[in-house]
Amino acid sequence: MVTVTTEALQAVKTALADFRTDVGRISWQARSRAQDIEEKCILTVSEARKDVQQAEEEIRNLEQKIKELDSRIHQIRKDVETTREGIAAKKRKVEELDSRIHALNRQAASLRRALSNAEDDKEKNGITSDIDQMERETRYCESEKASLMARIRDEENQMHTLEQELRNCNARREECQNELNRQKNRYEKLKDKLHRLQNVFSNLQSELREYIDAAKKFEITAENTAEKDKNAVERCIAYIDTYMSISL
Amino acid sequence: MNAGEIYRDVESFQLSVKKLSNGINSASTLWNDKKFLELSASVRTIALMSKSVILSGEHCCSSLRRFEAIAEERY
Numbered sequence: 364m365v366t367v368t369t370e371a372l373q374a375v376k377t378a379l380a381d382f383r384t385d386v387g388r389i390s391w392q393a394r395s396r397a398q399d400i401e402e403k404c405i406l407t408v409s410e411a412r413k414d415v416q417q418a419e420e421e422i423r424n425l426e427q428k429i430k431e432l433d434s435r436i437h438q439i440r441k442d443v444e445t446t447r448e449g450i451a452a453k454k455r456k457v458e459e460l461d462s463r464i465h466a467l468n469r470q471a472a473s474l475r476r477a478l479s480n481a482e483d484d485k486e487k488n489g490i491t492s493d494i495d496q497m498e499r500e501t502r503y504c505e506s507e508k509a510s511l512m513a514r515i516r517d518e519e520n521q522m523h524t525l526e527q528e529l530r531n532c533n534a535r536r537e538e539c540q541n542e543l544n545r546q547k548n549r550y551e552k553l554k555d556k557l558h559r560l561q562n563v564f565s566n567l568q569s570e571l572r573e574y575i576d577a578a579k580k581f582e583i584t585a586e587n588t589a590e591k592d593k594n595a596v597e598r599c600i601a602y603i604d605t606y607m608s609i610s611l
Numbered sequence: 612m613n614a615g616e617i618y619r620d621v622e623s624f625q626l627s628v629k630k631l632s633n634g635i636n637s638a639s640t641l642w643n644d645k646k647f648l649e650l651s652a653s654v655r656t657i658a659l660m661s662k663s664v665i666l667s668g669e670h671c672c673s674s675l676r677r678f679e680a681i682a683e684e685r686y
Contacts, residue, residue, distance in 0.1 A: 371641030375650065378634025382657075385627035389664070396617055400675060407682045414686075552686045559681050567674040574667040581664045585657050589631075592653055599646075 369607075372600045379593040386585055393578035397571040404564050411557045418550040425543040432536040439529045446522045453515050460508040467501045614675040621668035628661040 471494055478490040635654045639647065 367642040367644060367647070371638040374638045375635055375642070378631050378638075381634070382627060382631040385630070386624065389624060392620060393664075393668075396620055397671075400617065400671075404678060407678070411682070549686045552684075556681055556684055556686070560678060563674055563678045563681060567671065567678060570667060570670045570674055574664070574671050577663040577667045581660050584660055588653050588657055592650055596650075 367599065367603075369600055369603050372596050372603070376593055376596045376600065379589045379596065383586060383589045383593070386582060390575065390579040390582045393575045397575055400571065401568065404560075404567065408557070408560050408564055411553070411560050415550065415553045415557050418546060418553050421546050422543065422550060425539050425546060429536060429539050429543065432532050432539065436529060436532045436536065439525050439532065443522060443525045443529065446518050446525065450515055450518050450522070453511050453518070457508055457511050457515070460504045460511070464501055464504045464508070467497050467504065471497045471501070614672045614679060617668060617675060618672045621665055621672065624661065624668070625665055628658055632658055 474490050474494045474497065478487060478494065481487045481490055632654060635651060639651075
């Protein structure tokens with residue numbers, strides 16, 4: 364026995380027609396959405412790769428800077444050592460000169476005493492000439508000592524400048540080393556982020572393909588089924604209309 | 612890029628399938644014979660088939676959310 368009303372058939376027909384309209388573009392929509400997502404993901408992965416490359420570049424620059432600072436530090440240390448040795452040698456020379464001046468003064472004093480006791484002119488002239496020669500040598504030694512003292516002061520200043528530069532270089536090197544450690548750590552994290560993005564993106568690409576395929580299969584089957592059912596329902600409505608129009 | 616977009620697509624698709632099922636079910640009180648059972652079975656097949664679209668869509672959403680979370684990491 365058949366139990367149906369035109370109203371019920373009409374409701375079913377509308378539901379089927381609405382469904383066909385709703386899902387009619389589902390595979391196109393899935394494809395377009397997947398394409399959009401894929402393009403944006405490619406861009407994101409490429410930006411992540413760029414971040415990794417920038418970090419690599421930053422590490423290379425810092426390593427180069429540290430190398431240059433190491434070389435400068437090595438050179439300054441050598442210069443400091445050479446200057447220190449130079450100063451020590453000059454100080455030793457000054458001590459020698461002091462001893463020599465002291466000895467000359469002692470000898471000159473002794474000669475002056477001898478001069479006051481000298482009896483003839485020849486002896487006096489000889490002693491005076493010796494005293495003059497000693498005084499000349501003393502002046503020469505004092506002048507040499509003064510010149511050495513001035514050079515020692517210059518070199519000590521130079522050494523202070525070098526030591527200051529060494530402290531600055533060491534501080535800069537430490538900063539660079541800290542920054543290098545930070546960048547290396549950041550680089551590892553960025554590399555890991557890139558790998559994870561690539562892995563998830565690869566899975567996502569397969570899933571998007573599955574989504575498109577499922578949508579395509581569904582669209583074909585659902586459209587055919589809905590169309591077939593709708594046509595059948597339309598035919599039922601037509602039969603009922605015909606039945607209702609016949610007057611007995 | 613937004614996982615929300617694909618999520619909304621899946622949700623809207625789910626809603627369409629539900630609307631069809633509801634539409635057919637609402638006719639059941641006024642249509643109660645073998646033909647209706649055939650139609651119901653056919654709609655049930657559609658509903659079952661929709662599951663693979665919904666599941667694969669949800670997989671995409673979940674991967675996309677994971678991707679977005681990683682992309683948001685700042686170092």
